[in-house]
Amino acid sequence: MAGIVTIINHASVLIQLDGVSILTDPIYSRTVSFLFPRLQRPGIAFEDLPPLDVVLVSHSDYDHLNLKTLRRLSRRNIAPIVLPIGLGTYARSAGFADVVEVSAWQTVERGSLKVTCVPAKHLSKRRPGDPASRSCVGYVVQAGSHTVYFAGDTAYDDFFSEIGTRFSIDVALLPIGAYKPERWFKNLHLHPATALQAFFDLKARHLVPMHWGTFWISDEPMAEPPRLLLAEAERRGCAGAVHVLRNGEALRF
Secondary structure: OOOOEEEEEOOOEEEEEEEEEEEOOOOOOOEEEEOEOOOOOOOOHHHHHOOEEEEOOOOOOOOOOOHHHHHHHHHHHHOOEEEEOHHHHHHHHOOOOOEEEOOOOOOEEEEEEEEEEEEEEOOOOOOOOOOOOOOOOEEEEEEOOOEEEEEEOOOOOOHHHHHHHOOOOOOEEOOOOOOOOOHHHHHOOHHHHHHHHHHEEEEEEEEEOOOOOOEEEOOOOHHHHHHHHHHHHHHOOHHHHOOOOOOEEEOOO
């Protein structure tokens, strides 16, 4: 069976592998923190989401751990939710009964699905003094013969090479937006150029960028991140492996 990744919006991606459906960092709200309005509709309407086998949350920032959306999901799904250690309280308050908290390199198996938590270089900014501010991770999901890496929010670091050594990755879902001003974001988020370097480190077959174009949460122009990414991919000779998907578009692999 084919693997499919569909960009919903921001870091919300529907991953479908051999009949297993995974939803990452779901956000269907109209704003982030009541401050940053939505500029594009979700690519899949909430009512059209398929039954889910697991929900993944990478960290506690408002644009990744969206309680309004999690409450809606808990009312319609009985899927487990996987979060970094320290964030389970949020999931339980949203109505999830099956809550799994994980740390880096820990693996969770449900049926044919294997989810491995991997490191991320990021600090959550949900509230000042948050004890879970360093509870930021990515995930490698495996089912059948397919492997997808979801980075969540992260800056560039050596762990990309380690992930690439441990796993044979088909698709790397890498954030490319929210990098200006650089003095604020250089240790929190990938720039399009460092996202491409991470792709090489991961030795993945395909790169699908995310975390751009839906919410204006930083200073760069909304259309700049994919333009810079494609220009860098052309320069480095890998443009055919980079798939810039609009909300609702999918890559089959």
